[in-house]
Amino acid sequence: MRHCINCCIHLLPNDLHRQCFRCRGPSHSNQKCPLCKGENKVSSYQDSKQMKLFAVLEVRTDHSESWNGLFCLKKGKLCSLIFGLIIMTLVMASYVLTGAKHGLLLLPSPFHYGAFTSNPSLMDNESLSDMKDHYQPSKINVSYVKDYPSIKLIIDTIASKIEFITRQRPDLEELRKQEPHMFSVIPNKFLPNSKNPCWYEEYRGNTTTDPYTTNSYALYSKRFRTIFDYLRKVFWNHLYHYKDKHYRLRCLPHFYIIGQPKCGTTDLYDRLRLHPDVRFSAIKEPHWWTRKRFGIIRLRDGFHDRYPVEDYLDLFDLAAHQIQGVLQSQAAKEGGKMSRIVIGEASASTMWDNNAWIFFYDNSTNGEPPFLIQDFIHAFQPNAKLIIMLRDPVERLYSDYLYFASANKSAEDFHEKVAESLQLFENCLLDYSLRACVYNNTLNNAMPVRLQVGLYVVYLLDWLTVFGKDQILVLRLEDHASNVKYTMHMVFQFLDLGPLSEKQEALITKSPASNTRRPEDRSLGPMLPTTKAILRDFYRPFNTKLAQVLFDDAFLWKRT
Numbered sequence: 162m163r164h165c166i167n168c169c170i171h172l173l174p175n176d177l178h179r180q181c182f183r184c185r186g187p188s189h190s191n192q193k194c195p196l197c198k199g200e201n202k203v204s205s206y207q208d209s210k211q212m213k214l215f216a217v218l219e220v221r222t223d224h225s226e227s228w229n230g231l232f233c234l235k236k237g238k239l240c241s242l243i244f245g246l247i248i249m250t251l252v253m254a255s256y257v258l259t260g261a262k263h264g265l266l267l268l269p270s271p272f273h274y275g276a277f278t279s280n281p282s283l284m285d286n287e288s289l290s291d292m293k294d295h296y297q298p299s300k301i302n303v304s305y306v307k308d309y310p311s312i313k314l315i316i317d318t319i320a321s322k323i324e325f326i327t328r329q330r331p332d333l334e335e336l337r338k339q340e341p342h343m344f345s346v347i348p349n350k351f352l353p354n355s356k357n358p359c360w361y362e363e364y365r366g367n368t369t370t371d372p373y374t375t376n377s378y379a380l381y382s383k384r385f386r387t388i389f390d391y392l393r394k395v396f397w398n399h400l401y402h403y404k405d406k407h408y409r410l411r412c413l414p415h416f417y418i419i420g421q422p423k424c425g426t427t428d429l430y431d432r433l434r435l436h437p438d439v440r441f442s443a444i445k446e447p448h449w450w451t452r453k454r455f456g457i458i459r460l461r462d463g464f465h466d467r468y469p470v471e472d473y474l475d476l477f478d479l480a481a482h483q484i485q486g487v488l489q490s491q492a493a494k495e496g497g498k499m500s501r502i503v504i505g506e507a508s509a510s511t512m513w514d515n516n517a518w519i520f521f522y523d524n525s526t527n528g529e530p531p532f533l534i535q536d537f538i539h540a541f542q543p544n545a546k547l548i549i550m551l552r553d554p555v556e557r558l559y560s561d562y563l564y565f566a567s568a569n570k571s572a573e574d575f576h577e578k579v580a581e582s583l584q585l586f587e588n589c590l591l592d593y594s595l596r597a598c599v600y601n602n603t604l605n606n607a608m609p610v611r612l613q614v615g616l617y618v619v620y621l622l623d624w625l626t627v628f629g630k631d632q633i634l635v636l637r638l639e640d641h642a643s644n645v646k647y648t649m650h651m652v653f654q655f656l657d658l659g660p661l662s663e664k665q666e667a668l669i670t671k672s673p674a675s676n677t678r679r680p681e682d683r684s685l686g687p688m689l690p691t692t693k694a695i696l697r698d699f700y701r702p703f704n705t706k707l708a709q710v711l712f713d714d715a716f717l718w719k720r721t
Contacts, residue, residue, distance in 0.1 A: 309691055312580055315587045316698045322590040323702055325618070330626055331532055336540050339522065339532060343454075343470045347413070347541050355484055355500045356657075358542055359412040364400060366407075372396055376475050377468045378444065381458055388443045392478055399482040401489070410481040410488075411474050414442070415503040416546040416656055417538070419624075420512030421614055423560040424552045425638040428675040430507040432649060435669045438501050438658050440480035446508040449473040450534045455517040464520075480504045501659055512549060513613070513620045516602035528597035539627040546656060547628060552638035553718040554615030554704070555696040562610050563682040570685060576692045578609035583699065586612055595619065615700055618707035625710075635711055639718075646670040 337344050351358040366372060371393060373379055379389040401408040418426050418433075427445075434441050447453065453468040480502065487500040511534060518530035525531055538545060551557075562575050585608050589598040598604055599619050605611070624633065634655045641648040649670055653661075661669070687693075708716040 309694065312583065312695050313698065315583050316695065319583070319587050319590055319699065320702050323595055325622060325706060326594070326596070328529070328533075328596065328623055328626055331536055333540060336532065336536055340537065343537070344540075346470050346474075349541075352488070354488060354498065355412075355502075357412045357415045357480075357484065357500075357502070357504050359410055359481065359484060361401060361408040362411045364407045364409045368397055372409075373475060376472045377453070377466070378447070378472055378476065381465070385444060389475075392443075392475070395482065396478070399478075399485060401485065409478075410485040412477045412481045412484065412504055413474070413542060414477070414506040414545070416505050416548060417511055418505065418507040418509070418548045418550070420509050420549055420620070421551060421557065421617065422509040423557050423564060424509075424550045425641055426507060426509045426550050429548070429550055429636075429641070429652070430505075431675045432645070432669050432672065433505065433652060435665075435672075436653070436658055436661070437665065438503060439505060439656075440477075440483065440502055441505050441507065442476040443479055444476055446510070447473060447476055447506065448508045448510050448514075450538065451508065451510045451514040452517065455521060457517060477504055503656055503658070512624070515600045516605055518600065519602050528593045528601065530600050533600075533623055535624050535627045545628070545632065547624065547633045548652065548655070549617075549621070549633065549635045550638055550641065551617055551635065551716070554617065554700045555693055555718070557615055558610055558612065558696060559688045561614065563685065570682070572686060572689045572692070575610070576689050579612075579692055579695060582608035582610050582612045583695070596623075612699070616703050618703050618710060621707065621710060637715060640715070642674070 348360050351360050364372070373389045373393060373396075376389060378385050399409070401410065418430060420426065430441065430445060433439055449468060449472075452458075453473070454470070456464045456467040458465050484500045484502050487498065487502065490498070515530050515533050518532065519525075522531050558579075559575060562578070563570060566574075585604060586598065589601060589604050593601070596619065599613050599616055605613055621633075621635070634651065636648055636651065646666075704717050708714050
C-alpha cells in the first residue's frame with residue numbers, strides 16, 4: 162500500500178478524509194500528484210489536528226516507502242530540530258558556567274580516577290546531608306555488595322598496594338616561607354617558669370579598645386560570643402604594666418588531644434578538665450591547625466577569610482590570666498615559683514585531617530602533601546605532648562556512620578556505603594601511594610564513609626617523624642571504658658599533673674560517660690556480620706603494623 166504524506170497533511174481537516182484514502186491508493190503516483198510534484202503549495206494554516214504527523218504515519222505504511230516519508234519532511238521541521246539542539250547546547254553551557262561561578266565544578270587535582278569533588282573534608286560535627294549540597298557520589302553498581310568473595314578481591318588488591326614509606330621532613334626555612342605571619346607572631350623562646358609555651362606581647366590599644374572585635378571565632382559563631390563578652394570585661398585587669406607600656410600574656414597549649422573522632426576524646430576531655438591543674442581552650446574543638454587557619458568553617462559555606470594565629474591565641478586568654486596571676490604573685494617573684502597549670506586543646510581532627518593542603522601548597526611530590534599539621538606544631542613546640550585515643554576501627558566506622566548520616570540509616574545502607582568506599586580506595590591505590598590516597602581531599606570527600614580515619618598507623622608514623630615516642634600517649638577506648646581510673650592515671654602521669662584528693666579523683670573517674678550513642682541509633686542494631694568481616698579484612702594489615710609500632714598486640718583488636 163502506497164501513500165502520499167503531503168496529500169494526507171494537506172487534505173486532512175477532520176480525523177478521516179476520503180480524498181486522503183484515495184490519494185494513497187495503489188494507482189497513486191508521485192509524478193502525477195500535483196502536491197507531490199510541487200505544483201501546488203500546502204496552505205500555511207493548519208489546525209492542531211492537522212499537526213498529528215506521527216498519527217498519520219502509523220496508518221498502514223508500507224515499509225518499502227518509509228524513506229519517502231523521511232525525505233518529504235518539510236525543511237521547517239529540520240530547522241526546528243536544529244534550533245532545539247542549539248537551545249539545549251546553550252542551556253548546558255549556562256549550567257556549566259553557573260557551576261563554575263559557584264564553585265560546584267571540579268577543581269584541578271592530580272587525581273583523575275573518578276567523578277570526585279575537591280571540597281574540604283567534613284567537619285567532625287557536620288552531617289553528611291551538608292556535604293550532599295556540594296557532592297553527589299557517583300552511582301556504582303553495588304549489586305554484588307553482599308557477595309563477600311567479590312569484595313574480598315578488592316581488599317586483596319588494596320593489601321597488595323600497602324607500603325609504609327617514611328616521609329621526608331621539610332626543613333624549617335620551608336615552613337617559614339609557607340606561614341610567615343605565624344612565625345612573626347610566635348617567638349622561638351618562652352617564659353622559663355611555666356610549663357606552657359607562654360610569652361609577653363605588647364598591647365597597643367587603650368581602655369576603650371575591644372581586643373576581640375575582629376576575632377573570627379566570635380564573629381562566625383553565636384555560641385562563642387558569651388565567652389568573648391566575659392573576656393572583654395576582664396581583659397584590662399589582666400594586662401601587665403611595665404615602663405608605661407601594656408603587655409598581655411600569650412600562651413599555646415602544653416598538650417593536644419589529637420584524635421581520633423568517635424574514639425572517646427570527648428569523654429577524656431570532660432574528665433581531664435575536672436583536674437585542678439588543667440585548663441582547656443575556651444572552645445573544645447577549635448580545629449584551627451587543620452581548618453580555621455585555611456578559612457574552612459562549614460563545608461557548605463566554602464572558604465572564608467583565614468583565621469590568623471592571633472584569633473587562636475585568644476582562645477587561651479582565660480588560662481593565660483590564671484597563669485599570669487601565679488607568675489605575678491609575690492611568692493613567685495621571690496622564689497621563682499613554677500606555675501603548675503597546663504593548657505590543653507582537644508580538636509579530634511588534628512591527627513588526621515590534612516585535606517586543605519591541596520588548596521594552599523603547590524610543591525607536591527607524587528600527590529603527597531609537602532607539609533603536614535605536625536610540621537608546624539613541632540616548629541613552634543618541639544616539646545609538646547600529644548594524647549591519642551583509638552578504638553577498634555571497624556566499630557569506629559559504624560559509630561561514625563550512625564553519628565553523621567542524616568537519613569535512611571540502616572545496616573544494609575552502611576554495607577553498601579562500605580563497598581563503594583572500598584572500591585574508590587582501591588582505584589586510588591592503583592595509581593598513587595598509600596599516603597597520597599589517605600591525605601587526598603578529593604577521595605576523602607567522595608567516599609560515603611570515612612574509611613581513612615581508621616588507618617591509625619599511617620597518621621601515627623607521620624607524627625613520629627617529628628615527635629618522639631615519649632611525647633605521644635596512645636590509649637584504647639576499650640581499656641578506658643572498662644577501667645576509667647587506670648587510663649586517667651596514665652594521663653595524669655604523662656602530663657605530670659599534681660596529686661588529687663580522693664574526692665577529686667572520684668569526681669573525675671566516676672562521672673557518667675560523655676557523648677554515648679543516641680537511643681535512636683542503638684535501635685538500628687549492629688552492622689551486618691558480612692560487613693564486619695569485610696572491614697576486619699580491610700583494617701587487618703594496618704592494625705598489624707600499629708601493634709608492631711606500639712609493641713602492643715591489644716591494638717590488633719582480635720577480641721572485639
